[in-house]
Amino acid sequence: MSNGTPLGDFLRARREALKPHDVGLPEHGRRRVPGLRREEVALLAGVSSDYYIRLEQGRENSPSPQVLDAVAQALKLDAEATDHLNRLCLTASQRPRDRGETAVSQQLLQLMDGWEHTPAFVVGPALDILAGNSLATALHSGFDAFDNLARMVFVDPAGREFYQEWERAAHSCTAEIRAAYGHDPKSPRIAEFVTQLSAQSKEFAELWKRHDVKGKSQEGKHLKHPQVGDLHIKFAAFTVNGSPHQQLVVYQAEPASQTATAFETLRTMATRPKQAETAQR
Template identity: 55%
Template sequence: MTSNDLGDFLRARRARLRPGDVGLASYGARRVAGLRREEVAVLAGMNSDYYARLEQGRERSPSPQILDSISSALRMDDEAREHLFRLAGTVPEGVRPRPRETVGSALRQLLDGYPNAPAFVLNPATDFLASNALADALFSPFESVDNLARMTFLDPAARSFFTRWERAAEAVVAALRHAAGLDAHYRNLHDLVGSLAGESEEFAALWSSHTVYGKTRDGKELLHPDVGPLSLTFQTFDVRGASGQQLVVYQAEPDSPSAQALALLGSLHATRHQGSATER
């Protein structure tokens, strides 16, 4: 996160659009990708010098009306628009409680109530706060199950575990961007971004692209060394009463090969766990 996150975000969004995407004709050679600042200003119905000051960080207090116009001009979806508003400081600090880093006993019991589905709890920095037995089995190929972003970019197992690694990598960075817009001063997230940007060029490139979205449901194509390919869907739920926590539940289609593979994975994990306990 930089001192001009708003300007960086606007430039990144502008670079994604071509004149034809927004109904404009293209004239002359373009030195940079995407729309020109003047074109965004025209689309947003504002002075081009004012828009330039926004991108340069010389204007930091745009009105909600200005932000609405810019978000429409740059074809932002709801989540990107929300991120834009928060970067501009239109949400007063202190309104959003700090993320809670501990999981209550009732939520842990709920996790264990999904014996046939991997379920786990993440904070906004994608730290694993709790997981059930099948989630432990699912992520067992990783050296450490501590932070989903670090696992995705730094653990060698991720490249084979996520069969569509590029998509998984983009999704986790986009979720981090979304979380940063909700709370730019969250220390865990700030430290994670700084660390990963220094350790992974791929993370740094994705972070600088300013892609932002939160996931509530999607598909996952995984390859587990013990049971083979898994085609799963997942649902994400905000945890009421525990700010920042998200419950993630993976599921397989009933009676599908992936469901059978998950059942086998759970059985293998339980057998190994019992064997380890016996040895002790």
């Protein structure tokens, strides 16, 4: 994914995204590098230029919390990006162990199956769909496969029609994978997927280089299903106890809304084959 270190790549990307006027520095003449110079970040952070250069080059592996806070302030990092910066400095022994398990617990599967009126699914760090209930599958029935949210956004032709705010969806899923990468920079699945998707989508490759970080949160989405039309939903994501690399994503519709009616139509469509099979018996 890169020839540098995870920490160095992150610092370089965020430094290059800033202009001198963003941090109150004068800008004189033509600059040979995009964004801020290393020396300027060092000045803003109150560290020596040599020390900051070692950070970007991966030759300084144990920066103090005080130094990281100063660098975060110099680079105008928000809370999530600052947390990401700190995680990139953790040693392997300090990181939670991820055995790479993709199996979803039977209890969680049963819980999701019981939500007949609520789409729910479980994703892994690379946004692979690990499991989903029947309504979630029906909701995404316009795609070639309900297999990976990022692939569906960037590669599947249905993505640009389904996600009515496509650019927002593209930025979000890229930043979510980047956040997961910070928890486990050596994840073989993330490395494999990022390499594959970067080859398939130039837009993803460009967004990935930006090193934006954002975990899943509670917010709204505007979707358009090929059969039931516009959907305005709220969603929430929850870390799964016992499997911190998994997240449960739940979509909700406002009661008595057009989206709630559409969900009911999708539910009927999802259960119709089972009813027909039962009748034939």
